[in-house]
Amino acid sequence: MKIKNLYIGYTKTLLEIEELNLEAGKVYALIGANGRGKTTFMKSLIGQIPSLSGQITLDGKDLTTLLSLDKSKLFGFVNSRFAGVSYMRAKEYVALGRSPYTKAFGRLSAKDEAIVDQSFETMEIEHLANKFTEDLSDGERQMLAIAKVLAQETEYIFLDEPTAFLDYSNKKKVLQMLTKIAKDENKCIFYSSHDLEMALEYSDVKVCVLKENNQVSIISGKLDLNSLLNICFQD
């Protein structure tokens, strides 16, 4: 995915991105203060919110020319919290990730079933498959939401503050898992986070929303917490 001179926001510009290329196999962490447009940015990248100007291209194709079914096969999106749905079992939920591929009545083929099972395996949550989503903990549900997006088989996975509602060990587990998925399955993972130290540790590229203006700084190398605090957050 290539991003060029992108201006995002609803009516006035929230963020400007001069240039950013998202590559498979890499983990991107989006860091910045509250209310600076991180979620809007991600939703613009997956074509859910139109950008104000600029261009997003995928393999040379403009994002705005893609149909919503095409987009659903390219982008997966995980909300910061999945609260569970009454009477819905974990397996039923993950199976919905196959929706872009199934035929009229949403019947799963043997191949779809195998992909759903594989997603549970990858996330190491096979034991949850028959449980009801409402009965799970926030940590388990977050793993489940990622399993669903894996079942969707998208090249890009965007996650909006995936660690916000988790305790320390679950935060760590989720981020380790995301790093592993990026490497093993050669996917591009892009998440926003306020868990700065962990985001610095578990990411290849840091996309930092600067504190003074609407610009972002893209840092591929090492970055320590103090310099991050310096560029992103007011005292």
Add this chain to the structure above:
Amino acid sequence: MISQKRNRFLLLLLLVIMPIAFISHFAAGEISISWSTFGDAWISFDSSNPEHIIVREFRFPRFIMACLAGSALSVCGLMMQTLFNNPLAGPYILGINSGSSLFVAISLMTGLSIFQSDFGLVSSALIGAFIFGLIILSISFKVKQGVSLLLIGLMLGSFSSALVSVIQYLSEANSLKMFTMWIMGSLQLVESDQLPFISVLFLFGMLGSFLIIKPLNAFVLGETEAVLLGISIRKIRLLIIVFTALLTGLITAYCGPIAFIGLAVPNLVKIIFKTQDHRILLPASLIGGAIFIVLCDIIVQLTAQWIPLPINAVTSLIGAPMVIYFIVKRLAQ
């Protein structure tokens, strides 16, 4: 998977209960008719035999109408609950019925001759249901909280019944009587020669509902998630409203407003089947709705010699406490 096998078994069980309920319905009429007469009324029809007339012109249409009404309203309730992501939604509580009532009142009592026909009655009920469906849909974009939407639905209901009262005050005795009969709600107003027309519209709405099973499943996760799964929500939203208006309007036109079935049956089905898969929920609501209303109508028939209860009263008597139970259970969580 265990749950799939279980659900298939339960669905089968419903199919077994269904004929039992149906047979009891035939047997529950005020005038007892022997089983052989039931057969004879079809095989060797004798138009001078009053029992044959009862079977063909009263029992049978009433039974078919009951099944169609129960199924249609339950499936509508299910779709509304999924569309608005609210287990307490239903065609009655969201005011879709009252849209039909209002337009039927206008057409019956303004004396416009084009509306006096059968076709006029149905089309005004359909138009009313569709318009009120669109109103609720457009309000739902602004009001996200579940309970507020229900309150708005109830307000729409009160508003239209107030309008109906005004129309009633201004109308003639004759059409007023027709309307009063209609608003009581009855499964007996239908004549056998109207059944084919009703069945065709019913099948059309039902077929449409089954064709959107896949998007309905995605809608369970909410509209934003459905978009991400590649569902074109604008189209599906409109289709749900169209099918709901068609089925609700149709049933309301011929039976009057029938309350709570659309709300109670899908909730019962979800409690029994413990799934959100519409491949199960839709057929189960279809069968369950027919069973539920047939059982209600058996109560109507059995009590008829003491009190003439309208079907709407029975469904409300059973449905309203159930809905209170659902709400209490939800709030307790």
